[in-house]
Amino acid sequence: GVLQGWAFNSWKTYSSLTGPLSATGMVNHWTRVFEERGIPEARESSEYIVAHVLGAKTFQSLKPALWTKPLTPQQLECIQELCGHRLQRMPVQYILGEWDFQGLSLKMVPPVFIPRPETEELVEWVLEEVAQRPHAMRAQDGPLILEVGCGSGAITLSLLSQLPKSRVVAVDKEEAAVSLTHENAQRLQLQDRIRIICLDITSEGCCTHLLPWSPMDLVVSNPPYIFRKDMEQLAPEIYSYEDLLALDGGDEGMDIITHILTLAPQLLNASGSIFLEVDPRHPELVSSWLQSHPDLHLSLVGVREDFCGRPRFLHVQKSAP
Numbered sequence: 001g002v003l004q005g006w007a008f009n010s011w012k013t014y015s016s017l018t019g020p021l022s023a024t025g026m027v028n029h030w031t032r033v034f035e036e037r038g039i040p041e042a043r044e045s046s047e048y049i050v051a052h053v054l055g056a057k058t059f060q061s062l063k064p065a066l067w068t069k070p071l072t073p074q075q076l077e078c079i080q081e082l083c084g085h086r087l088q089r090m091p092v093q094y095i096l097g098e099w100d101f102q103g104l105s106l107k108m109v110p111p112v113f114i115p116r117p118e119t120e121e122l123v124e125w126v127l128e129e130v131a132q133r134p135h136a137m138r139a140q141d142g143p144l145i146l147e148v149g150c151g152s153g154a155i156t157l158s159l160l161s162q163l164p165k166s167r168v169v170a171v172d173k174e175e176a177a178v179s180l181t182h183e184n185a186q187r188l189q190l191q192d193r194i195r196i197i198c199l200d201i202t203s204e205g206c207c208t209h210l211l212p213w214s215p216m217d218l219v220v221s222n223p224p225y226i227f228r229k230d231m232e233q234l235a236p237e238i239y240s241y242e243d244l245l246a247l248d249g250g251d252e253g254m255d256i257i258t259h260i261l262t263l264a265p266q267l268l269n270a271s272g273s274i275f276l277e278v279d280p281r282h283p284e285l286v287s288s289w290l291q292s293h294p295d296l297h298l299s300l301v302g303v304r305e306d307f308c309g310r311p312r313f314l315h316v317q318k319s320a321p
C-alpha cells in the first residue's frame with residue numbers, strides 16, 4: 001500500500017513529463033521548479049539531491065549509464081521528498097545529512113552550524129603556522145589546541161586528521177554541537193586525541209574547566225561574529241534552520257571574540273597563538289580593542305584575506321609581559 005502511494009504521488013508530480021524519468025530528467029525538472037520558486041543554487045541543489053538518492057556525492061561522479069537509466073518509484077519518491085525540503089529553503093547540507101570539509105565527510109544535523117568553505121582557509125593557516133614554528137608547538141608531542149565553538153567538529157577534526165600528533169580540547173555551549181562533534185569524531189576514528197566539553201566560555205569560572213589542559217599552544221575559533229544589525233539580512237536557509245546563537249556576535253560582533261581574547265592568555269603558553277575567523281570590519285576593531293587592553297599581552301600579528309579578498313582571518317599572539 002505504501003509503495004503504491006509513493007508511486008502514485010510521484011506519478012502525479014511527474015505526469016506532465018514525457019519519456020522515462022531518469023536522473024538527468026529529474027535534475028532538469030527540479031532545477032526548473034527551483035528556479036521558478038526562486039530557490040538559490042537551483043541546479044546545484046537538484047544535482048546534489050539526485051546524486052545522493054543514487055548513492056553518489058556529486059552528479060558528475062555518477063556512472064554515465066545512471067544518468068539516463070529510468071528511476072524506480074522509490075527513488076522518484078525520495079527525490080520528491082528531499083526536493084520538497086529544499087522548496088522550504090532547508091540547506092542542502094541538512095537535507096543530505098552530511099557535508100565535506102577539508103576532505104572529511106561530516107554528519108550534519110540542524111540546527112548545528114554548517115561549516116563554510118572559507119573556514120577551510122582558517123584551518124590551512126593554522127596548519128602552515130604549525131609547520132613553520134614546530135619549536136613553539138611541542139615538536140615531539142604535537143601541538144595542544146583549544147577550539148572555542150566546535151559546532152559539528154569541522155575545524156577540530158580536520159586539524160586532528162592532518163596533525164597526527166596533535167590533541168584538541170573542543171568546547172561548545174550547545175549540547176547538540178557537543179554530541180555532533182562526538183559522533184563525527186567516532187565516524188572518523190579521531191576520538192582518542194580529542195576532549196569535548198560542553199562549556200559556555202562567557203560563564204563565570206569557565207577558565208577553571210580548561211586550566212587542567214593548559215598551557216595550550218593554539219586557540220582557534222570561528223566564533224559567532226555577525227553584527228546584530230546584520231542578522232535580519234540573513235538568507236532564509238540560515239535564519240530558519242541554523243542556530244542563530246552560533247552567528248550573533250552582539251552589537252559589533254565582538255561579544256564572543258573579546259571573551260576569547262580575555263580567556264586565551266591564561267591558557268596559552270608564553271608565545272601561544274590565537275587564530276580567529278571574523279567579519280571584514282573586525283581587524284580594525286580587534287586591533288584597537290587589544291591596544292586598550294595591554295594587560296592581556298596580546299598583539300595582532302597577521303591578517304589574511306578570504307578567497308573573495310576580504311580581511312577575514314586574524315592571528316593574535318601572546319608576548320612576554
Ligand SMILES: C[S@@+](CC[C@H](N)C(=O)[O-])C[C@H]1O[C@@H](n2cnc3c(N)ncnc32)[C@H](O)[C@@H]1O
Pocket residue numbers: 113114115116119148149150151152153154155171172173174177199200201202222223224243245246247256
Ligand atoms: C560560527 S559557529 C562555528 C562552528 C564550527 N567551528 C565551524 O566553523 O563550523 C560558532 C559556534 O560557537 C558556539 N558558541 C557560541 N557561543 C558560545 C559560547 N559562549 N561558548 C562556547 N561556544 C559558543 C556555537 O554553539 C557554535 O557552535
